[in-house]
Amino acid sequence: MPMKPRVYNFCAGPAMVPPEVLDALRADLCDWQGLGRSVLEVSHRTEAYRALQAKAIANLRTLLGLGDDYEILLLQGGASGQFAMLPYNFLRAGTAADYVVRGYWGEKAARQAARVGTVHTLREPADWTPGAVYAHVTTNETIAGTRLPEIFPLPKAPLCADMSSDILAAPRDYRRYALFYAGAQKNLGVAGLAVIAAQHDFLSQARRNLPAAFCYLEHAHADGLYHTPNAFAVDALCHVTDWLLREGPQNVWERNARKAERLYAELDASSFWRPLAPKAERSLTNVTFRLPTAALEEAFLAQAEERGLVALRGHRALGGIRASLYNALPEAAVEALIAFMRDFARVNA
Amino acid sequence: MPMKPRVYNFCAGPAMVPPEVLDALRADLCDWQGLGRSVLEVSHRTEAYRALQAKAIANLRTLLGLGDDYEILLLQGGASGQFAMLPYNFLRAGTAADYVVRGYWGEKAARQAARVGTVHTLREPADWTPGAVYAHVTTNETIAGTRLPEIFPLPKAPLCADMSSDILAAPRDYRRYALFYAGAQKNLGVAGLAVIAAQHDFLSQARRNLPAAFCYLEHAHADGLYHTPNAFAVDALCHVTDWLLREGPQNVWERNARKAERLYAELDASSFWRPLAPKAERSLTNVTFRLPTAALEEAFLAQAEERGLVALRGHRALGGIRASLYNALPEAAVEALIAFMRDFARVNA
Numbered sequence: 111m112p113m114k115p116r117v118y119n120f121c122a123g124p125a126m127v128p129p130e131v132l133d134a135l136r137a138d139l140c141d142w143q144g145l146g147r148s149v150l151e152v153s154h155r156t157e158a159y160r161a162l163q164a165k166a167i168a169n170l171r172t173l174l175g176l177g178d179d180y181e182i183l184l185l186q187g188g189a190s191g192q193f194a195m196l197p198y199n200f201l202r203a204g205t206a207a208d209y210v211v212r213g214y215w216g217e218k219a220a221r222q223a224a225r226v227g228t229v230h231t232l233r234e235p236a237d238w239t240p241g242a243v244y245a246h247v248t249t250n251e252t253i254a255g256t257r258l259p260e261i262f263p264l265p266k267a268p269l270c271a272d273m274s275s276d277i278l279a280a281p282r283d284y285r286r287y288a289l290f291y292a293g294a295q296k297n298l299g300v301a302g303l304a305v306i307a308a309q310h311d312f313l314s315q316a317r318r319n320l321p322a323a324f325c326y327l328e329h330a331h332a333d334g335l336y337h338t339p340n341a342f343a344v345d346a347l348c349h350v351t352d353w354l355l356r357e358g359p360q361n362v363w364e365r366n367a368r369k370a371e372r373l374y375a376e377l378d379a380s381s382f383w384r385p386l387a388p389k390a391e392r393s394l395t396n397v398t399f400r401l402p403t404a405a406l407e408e409a410f411l412a413q414a415e416e417r418g419l420v421a422l423r424g425h426r427a428l429g430g431i432r433a434s435l436y437n438a439l440p441e442a443a444v445e446a447l448i449a450f451m452r453d454f455a456r457v458n459a
Numbered sequence: 460m461p462m463k464p465r466v467y468n469f470c471a472g473p474a475m476v477p478p479e480v481l482d483a484l485r486a487d488l489c490d491w492q493g494l495g496r497s498v499l500e501v502s503h504r505t506e507a508y509r510a511l512q513a514k515a516i517a518n519l520r521t522l523l524g525l526g527d528d529y530e531i532l533l534l535q536g537g538a539s540g541q542f543a544m545l546p547y548n549f550l551r552a553g554t555a556a557d558y559v560v561r562g563y564w565g566e567k568a569a570r571q572a573a574r575v576g577t578v579h580t581l582r583e584p585a586d587w588t589p590g591a592v593y594a595h596v597t598t599n600e601t602i603a604g605t606r607l608p609e610i611f612p613l614p615k616a617p618l619c620a621d622m623s624s625d626i627l628a629a630p631r632d633y634r635r636y637a638l639f640y641a642g643a644q645k646n647l648g649v650a651g652l653a654v655i656a657a658q659h660d661f662l663s664q665a666r667r668n669l670p671a672a673f674c675y676l677e678h679a680h681a682d683g684l685y686h687t688p689n690a691f692a693v694d695a696l697c698h699v700t701d702w703l704l705r706e707g708p709q710n711v712w713e714r715n716a717r718k719a720e721r722l723y724a725e726l727d728a729s730s731f732w733r734p735l736a737p738k739a740e741r742s743l744t745n746v747t748f749r750l751p752t753a754a755l756e757e758a759f760l761a762q763a764e765e766r767g768l769v770a771l772r773g774h775r776a777l778g779g780i781r782a783s784l785y786n787a788l789p790e791a792a793v794e795a796l797i798a799f800m801r802d803f804a805r806v807n808a
Contacts, residue, residue, distance in 0.1 A: 121500065122502075124501065124502065132499075140485070186651055188687050190687075191672045321571045322542070337536070340650055341651075343651060418495065
């Protein structure tokens with residue numbers, strides 16, 4: 111089969127990976143670090159693997175601006191695994207947690223927690239319940255394409271967050287959070303891994319004596335090696351964070367801001383496009399909009415695909431179009447999308 | 460850095476991957492199925508991913524000899540995740556489970572279950588407790604290098620097994636088991652994935668309303684797509700099972716039997732070598748032995764490494780030497796090891 115030219119991939123996740131990272135991963139499937147075998151075939155008990163994991167975590171610590179008062183864990187199971195682990199570790203009988211629910215993912219997190227204990231759901235990150243054992247927010251909702259305000263009144267309870275779809279996509283004071291997590295397959299590499307950062311003080315209050323695979327303290331105690339890690343995803347995380355550091359996070363964040371601004375400006379310039387998120391809540395990473403008719407949307411998606419602009423279909427719950435603009439999506443992809451939108455509107459508006 | 464020639468890797472896991480599979484995985488990091496992006500960058504909601512997962516499961520069904528009365532799930536978290544999930548799903552208050560403990564991994568599985576409910580540990584897979592809700596065995600112990608007899612009196616309770624280190628390494632009647640699981644990084648591909656096979660009848664008795672990430676029935680209900688799967692590991696599983704089918708499982712199993720027989724014969728031929736496992740319990744996949752002194756063992760490991768025979772160090776709990784002979788390890792590796800052992804014994808015996 112002839113190689114197809116690389117497309118611009120607007121998928122909400124698993125998302126585009128920087129081409130440099132794909133090159134590095136391919137090389138690591140040959141001879142990793144001169145060991146005569148691939149990164150897939152090296153024991154996690156070796157110095158080589160431990161150094162890889164330590165580097166990935168050090169990179170994250172730098173990028174997130176976290177000190178040694180935070181534990182960083184790289185666990186399997188993605189953010190959905192954390193929907194279960196967080197309440198299982200902190201939501202004891204007789205306690206309750208606050209969950210801010212403003213979309214699909216916040217609601218999903220709250221529903222999982224409600225299978226473990228008592229959950230109060232709130233619409234605004236302000237009306238915190240006194241005595242909550244923790245408070246949970248979702249910083250960005252991929253389906254509706256909305257984001258939480260960056261600044262809101264802090265709860266008295268430790269603040270926890272699902273940041274899967276906007277971690278390291280913009281400047282943020284991560285130290286406001288006692289614990290946060292993100293699946294890696296949007297901004298941090300590939301599927302099969304969750305990054306969890308937690309203040310030691312908060313973590314020390316977690317339950318002990320849980321089955322080890324579900325227990326934060328067991329994973330922390332074992333330096334993240336309680337069980338065989340997903341070394342390939344850790345390697346990808348290391349390459350992606352190396353790439354972010356090389357590019358300069360400030361440059362990446364400015365680029366992300368330009369990408370979103372240009373696309374929203376295009377959507378606002380003609381009534382042909384119907385952006386879905388309220389202006390004040392517009393997501394930086396997931397831009398959602400509709401066209402006048404479903405038939406036009408299908409034509410739009412098909413013609414975009416022909417131009418190498420792929421995975422633009424909105425989530426089935428909402429329909430329409432969704433362009434995800436994570437870190438690895440180049441500005442040229444947004445330029446190509448806008449050029450196509452203009453052509454399409456000229457013919458169809 | 461110049462590429463090092465590929466070594467013979469006797470690692471107990473993550474283990475060697477067939478070179479053909481590594482080649483295929485590298486290609487899949489370029490343009491996967493003509494989609495203009497890598498396998499890492501394709502949504503799990505696409506037809507392409509669903510077809511990949513369906514093929515991996517169909518291959519497993521063929522190789523394991525299982526019909527549609529078994530559900531096959533591909534979940535993150537490896538076998539250690541299953542140590543937690545199995546009791547969490549089946550070990551209700553007021554019930555108890557039997558765990559056969561004959562080594563490190565059996566003990567670890569039992570200890571995790573004991574954090575969830577009542578566990579009876581047995582030494583022999585015979586003295587089953589009446590009324591157990593399930594009975595659990597570990598078919599092969601990687602650290603001691605021992606295996607369970609293939610045939611033993613079946614319990615009345617549904618039989619469950621950790622088969623991480625010998626799944627598809629030899630013929631087996633998998634239909635004796637109500638549920639079995641294996642981490643993929645020894646015989647089935649790469650780390651970050653567990654294969655779980657379970658009879659529908661048994662599975663239907665599992666708990667509901669658990670947090671979904673921990674709940675077998677939720678994963679089954681979502682066709683294994685409750686959350687973003689580790690697509691790379693599923694792709695590796697598909698390539699490894701394709702490779703097994705091409706090689707012919709019978710041929711692979713005969714090769715495995717020859718590999719183990721030849722190595723044990725070499726160990727039995729001279730008192731210089733001190734095989735660790737009782738003869739009747741010798742593992743097919745993990746051959747453990749000691750040399751007369753710790754200094755000789757260090758010299759053995761260093762010289763083996765120079766000959767490109769790597770990861771032969773025994774587990775730290777036991778010391779000595781361990782040669783793991785999983786499916787992807789070629790017979791030539793065992794021949795090279797034996798040739799080296801003869802040279803080493805000639806000089807040092």
